[in-house]
Amino acid sequence: MAHEILTPAEMALVDRAAIEGGPLSGIDLMHNAGHAVAALILERFSGAAKVDVLCGPGNNGGDGYVVAGLLSDAGMNVALYAQGRPRVGSDAAIAARECPIQPQPLADYEPEAGSVIVDALFGAGLSKPLSHELCRIAEATSSRTVVAVDLPSGVSGETGVILGAAFRAAITVTFTRKKPGHLLLPGRDFCGEVVVADIGIGDRTVAAIGSACVENTPAAWIGHFPAPNINSYKYSRGHVGVFSGGPAATGAARLAAMGAARIGAGAVTLLSPSASTAINAAHLTSIILREADTLEEVLAFLEARRPHSLVYGPGLGAEADAGDFLLAMLAKAGGLPSLVLDADGLSTFAGRPELLFDALHRDGAPATVLSPHEGEFRRLFPDIAGESQISKLEKARAAAKRSGAVIIYKGPDTVIAAPSGYAAINGNGTPLLATAGSGDVLSGICAGLLAQGMPPFEAACAAVWAHADAALRFGPGLIAEDLPLALLPTIRELLPARQAERWNTVFGKPDAQTKG
Numbered sequence: 181m182a183h184e185i186l187t188p189a190e191m192a193l194v195d196r197a198a199i200e201g202g203p204l205s206g207i208d209l210m211h212n213a214g215h216a217v218a219a220l221i222l223e224r225f226s227g228a229a230k231v232d233v234l235c236g237p238g239n240n241g242g243d244g245y246v247v248a249g250l251l252s253d254a255g256m257n258v259a260l261y262a263q264g265r266p267r268v269g270s271d272a273a274i275a276a277r278e279c280p281i282q283p284q285p286l287a288d289y290e291p292e293a294g295s296v297i298v299d300a301l302f303g304a305g306l307s308k309p310l311s312h313e314l315c316r317i318a319e320a321t322s323s324r325t326v327v328a329v330d331l332p333s334g335v336s337g338e339t340g341v342i343l344g345a346a347f348r349a350a351i352t353v354t355f356t357r358k359k360p361g362h363l364l365l366p367g368r369d370f371c372g373e374v375v376v377a378d379i380g381i382g383d384r385t386v387a388a389i390g391s392a393c394v395e396n397t398p399a400a401w402i403g404h405f406p407a408p409n410i411n412s413y414k415y416s417r418g419h420v421g422v423f424s425g426g427p428a429a430t431g432a433a434r435l436a437a438m439g440a441a442r443i444g445a446g447a448v449t450l451l452s453p454s455a456s457t458a459i460n461a462a463h464l465t466s467i468i469l470r471e472a473d474t475l476e477e478v479l480a481f482l483e484a485r486r487p488h489s490l491v492y493g494p495g496l497g498a499e500a501d502a503g504d505f506l507l508a509m510l511a512k513a514g515g516l517p518s519l520v521l522d523a524d525g526l527s528t529f530a531g532r533p534e535l536l537f538d539a540l541h542r543d544g545a546p547a548t549v550l551s552p553h554e555g556e557f558r559r560l561f562p563d564i565a566g567e568s569q570i571s572k573l574e575k576a577r578a579a580a581k582r583s584g585a586v587i588i589y590k591g592p593d594t595v596i597a598a599p600s601g602y603a604a605i606n607g608n609g610t611p612l613l614a615t616a617g618s619g620d621v622l623s624g625i626c627a628g629l630l631a632q633g634m635p636p637f638e639a640a641c642a643a644v645w646a647h648a649d650a651a652l653r654f655g656p657g658l659i660a661e662d663l664p665l666a667l668l669p670t671i672r673e674l675l676p677a678r679q680a681e682r683w684n685t686v687f688g689k690p691d692a693q694t695k696g
């Protein structure tokens with residue numbers, strides 16, 4: 181699984197296990213790391229007038245000494261600036277000794293136009309904010325071409341938080357696997373293009389560490405992606421029920437309904453208050469419309485039609501009665517398989533979230549996905565949101581554990597987390613999605629996948645990825661109404677990939693275990 185994400189601490193364990201297990205020693209790995217960075221610079225920037233390599237005191241600096249030596253051997257004009265000497269006996273000390281270029285004090289460094297800067301100051305070992313002097317240098321290089329080794333110095337590999345200031349890289353070359361700081365904001369914004377270099381550490385060594393986080397790519401869930409078979413009929417392909425708001429707020433539910441239908445649910449029913457029926461009827465064709473004003477009417481629908489998944493929240497209004505209605509429905513409806521709570525369906529529990537969490541932890545509760553944006557997350561999990569020391573990844577995990585639901589913690593760096601702690605960080609997000617109603621479509625896509633039998637964690641991951649992929653393919657001008665139809669090219673590529681995966685499974689290749 182080459183899409184695992186490793187924290188710096190996990191990466192250190194992997195490095196150690198690789199060195200102990202052989203055949204490569206620490207300095208061999210450092211040589212390989214330096215080679216990878218030097219090869220990239222030769223490939224992309226061989227015409228640069230000069231390369232300035234900035235080396236720190238640890239092994240990140242060690243990589244820098246290797247890069248400087250290799251680029252100089254290749255005929256480039258290289259200058260080396262170092263902060264502190266590597267610790268005696270470290271791999272970095274060997275690399276510094278091997279390097280033919282005499283380092284100058286980093287305090288003397290002034291960036292020049294036309295130079296490419298290699299930032300090998302701090303990587304995984306960054307433990308405190310950059311000093312004033314380093315902040316000055318980071319600032320002075322912000323408009324230059326910087327290639328960062330492992331991470332831009334100043335970016336926490338674990339959280340993506342900036343410690344003091346950070347170098348702004350055009351390209352970051354990291355080793356073996358990405359770290360959370362490459363995907364979480366604001367770190368991601370400082371990394372530029374991220375290249376993952378293989379330095380000779382095998383997949384098995386990485387797998388043995390048991391990272392519980394992956395980058396959200398189709399590889400993480402394609403084995404569960406639903407494909408209709410020859411026996412499918414509309415209800416067996418998945419039936420989604422979406423709750424509509426009152427007459428002034430019906431659009432959100434229709435967006436969710438269309439998202440569910442386009443991702444492949446065979447039937448989607450919009451449950452509409454009678455005051456909204458005429459408006460909804462005027463805007464719907466293939467979506468089934470069912471009037472339901474009271475709990476009894478909703479329960480009668482659930483009993484008669486047995487939908488596989490419900491979307492509750494978009495456009496419902498955040499007043500307490502929306503939450504009370506949901507709790508009553510959960511208490512009385514037997515055997516509801518799955519539920520997506522979004523928007524007002526989350527905000528209605530502000531100040532009383534434990535009522536929701538208790539209901540979701542009860543025996544027989546539906547498999548639930550909560551899809552809060554930043555503000556909704558703060559309303560449901562104020563203490564977790566306020567923790568300044570932990571990453572968005574850890575916040576999503578804590579929220580999933582507490583609520584008993586899969587969390588889609590939305591934003592440019594959406595994190596998906598299961599109550600088990602298993603998590604994914606999304607990397608294909610696009611600001612094109614920052615348009616009103618796009619979250620409503622996402623909730624429908626997620627419900628549509630749940631209704632087709634996809635396990636909740638995988639359904640949430642696939643929904644987030646497909647939502648962003650569709651937006652990227654559609655391009656500028658996207659509004660939420662476009663998103664359901666924009667899913668088509670995405671689905672048309674995912675379905676053959678799913679078929680190929682099925683053949684692999686027949687022949688015993690990848691595992692299709694659920695992580696949720």
Ligand SMILES: NC(=O)C1=CN([C@@H]2O[C@H](COP(=O)(O)OP(=O)(O)OC[C@H]3O[C@@H](n4cnc5c(N)ncnc54)[C@H](O)[C@@H]3O)[C@@H](O)[C@H]2O)[C@@H](O)CC1
Nearest residue numbers: 195206209210238239240302303304305306307308309330
């Ligand atoms: N054998 C290995 O373990 C390998 C390590 N590699 C490189 O090694 C790096 C990790 O090396 P290290 O663990 O030595 O860590 P770093 O080189 O990132 O930094 C550690 C040193 O910097 C100091 N430090 C941290 N933050 C500071 C700050 N803000 N101001 C001043 N000093 C600060 C620490 O006290 C420590 O001395 C990786 O990022 C990667 O580039 C690669 O060469 C691959 C192999």
Ligand SMILES: Nc1ncnc2c1ncn2[C@@H]1O[C@H](COP(=O)(O)OP(=O)(O)O)[C@@H](O)[C@H]1O
Nearest residue numbers: 590591592609610611613614616617618619620
């Ligand atoms: N800058 C961005 N980059 C990537 N994705 C974004 C960005 N801004 C918003 N999104 C995504 O767009 C969607 C917006 O959802 P939400 O905030 O609930 O909007 P709405 O309530 O209008 O539907 C989420 O999936 C979110 O992750």
Ligand SMILES: [K+]
Nearest residue numbers: 299302331333
């Ligand atoms: K660095």
